Amino acid sequence: MPQQVENDHREEGVEIPLDRLQPDTLRNIVSEFVTREWEEVGETSYTLDEKIEQVLRQLQEKKAKVVFDATSNSCNIVQQ
Numbered sequence: 585m586p587q588q589v590e591n592d593h594r595e596e597g598v599e600i601p602l603d604r605l606q607p608d609t610l611r612n613i614v615s616e617f618v619t620r621e622w623e624e625v626g627e628t629s630y631t632l633d634e635k636i637e638q639v640l641r642q643l644q645e646k647k648a649k650v651v652f653d654a655t656s657n658s659c660n661i662v663q664q
Contacts, residue, residue: 597651600659602643605650613650614639617661 602610618635622628630638639661642648652659 597653597660600650600652602650610640610643610650611636613659614643614661 605613614636615632618632618639622630622635639648643650643661646664648661648663650659650661
């Protein structure tokens with residue numbers, strides 16, 4: 585079953601519209617996210633590319649969004 589983008593807390597920050605990100609930048613953000621998040625839950629049944637595609641699909645379907653947190657100077661992906 586595909587992994588859903590989930591967070592235990594509400595991410596504070598500014599939403600970054602997907603059309604404002606270069607494709608390579610978006611893919612790098614998603615890659616970093618899935619590497620970090622899937623490791624925490626111990627999910628290993630998907631390849632990195634499959635995980636990235638799952639999250640990209642959730643972003644395109646507006647089930648998740650990219651946010652920038654100025655405090656930590658970092659991006660994250662959170663549920664809509």
